[in-house]
Amino acid sequence: MAAARAADRVPATGGDIEITPFFHSSVQIEHAGKVIQVDPWSVGELSRAKPADLILVTDDPGHHLDVKAILQLRKPGAPVVIPASGKPKVPDGLVLANGETANPAGVKVEAIAAYDIKPGEPSHPKGKSNGYVITLGGKRLYVAAVTECVPEVRALKNIDVAFMPMNIPVERMTPSAAAECVKALAPKIVYVYHYDQAAAARLTNPGATAAGPAGGLTVAQSLQAFKDALRGQVIEVRDGRWYP
Numbered sequence: 001m002a003a004a005r006a007a008d009r010v011p012a013t014g015g016d017i018e019i020t021p022f023f024h025s026s027v028q029i030e031h032a033g034k035v036i037q038v039d040p041w042s043v044g045e046l047s048r049a050k051p052a053d054l055i056l057v058t059d060d061p062g063h064h065l066d067v068k069a070i071l072q073l074r075k076p077g078a079p080v081v082i083p084a085s086g087k088p089k090v091p092d093g094l095v096l097a098n099g100e101t102a103n104p105a106g107v108k109v110e111a112i113a114a115y116d117i118k119p120g121e122p123s124h125p126k127g128k129s130n131g132y133v134i135t136l137g138g139k140r141l142y143v144a145a146v147t148e149c150v151p152e153v154r155a156l157k158n159i160d161v162a163f164m165p166m167n168i169p170v171e172r173m174t175p176s177a178a179a180e181c182v183k184a185l186a187p188k189i190v191y192v193y194h195y196d197q198a199a200a201a202r203l204t205n206p207g208a209t210a211a212g213p214a215g216g217l218t219v220a221q222s223l224q225a226f227k228d229a230l231r232g233q234v235i236e237v238r239d240g241r242w243y244p
Helices: 065-074 175-185 197-204 217-230
Strands: 008-011 017-021 027-031 033-038 054-056 080-083 107-116 129-136 139-143 160-166 189-194 237-240
Touching: 017 189, 027 129, 033 129, 175 217, 197 237
Parallel strands: 033 054, 054 080, 139 160, 160 189, 189 237
Antiparallel strands: 008 017, 017 027, 027 033, 107 129, 129 139
């Protein structure tokens, strides 16, 4: 597994926001004593994960909605925000549709549409999944989930930290497409995530294979291409240790 390291920090009202990337699309966000877990996944090493005051789930596949991880990390009574597709797995989950806003655990959460423009498999149809904008200490953090740069994403304003998917869907969110989306969003800080499908597949099945980045790039080359495409922008690119 990836070596442990200190959480990244973002200054905010009431104390720093602490960001701890875990695996693939799983990230821990802390502020003022409150812990938010996004897409916790039990196949990864969650020994550093803290009990959650709030859990956000972006989609219903197991690497986004993992009931075992939710049971492991959920504090008693802590809300779990889900798209409607997650209701069978989390019957007491708080369903937010695209465009809706709520304040679970005292945190403002906006559900942002996450879907494909170009058709193909794996398919992410409009209305099924959520990205989220989370407001903490006066800062706005956007967790994109798996999406292309759809109008609902381009319409977002005043984003301080963004988590942007890359290399998925295959030949859709390429490094250049992800970078162009980040330019349109203009966050102060960006993490690229959900970018190594083969590594994620091996976490559940050591013999599994999955498509690599488009254009014959290695994962490392795709990460560098993303950074190169953002060179000259006033956007800090942070690396998360998302994979073993």
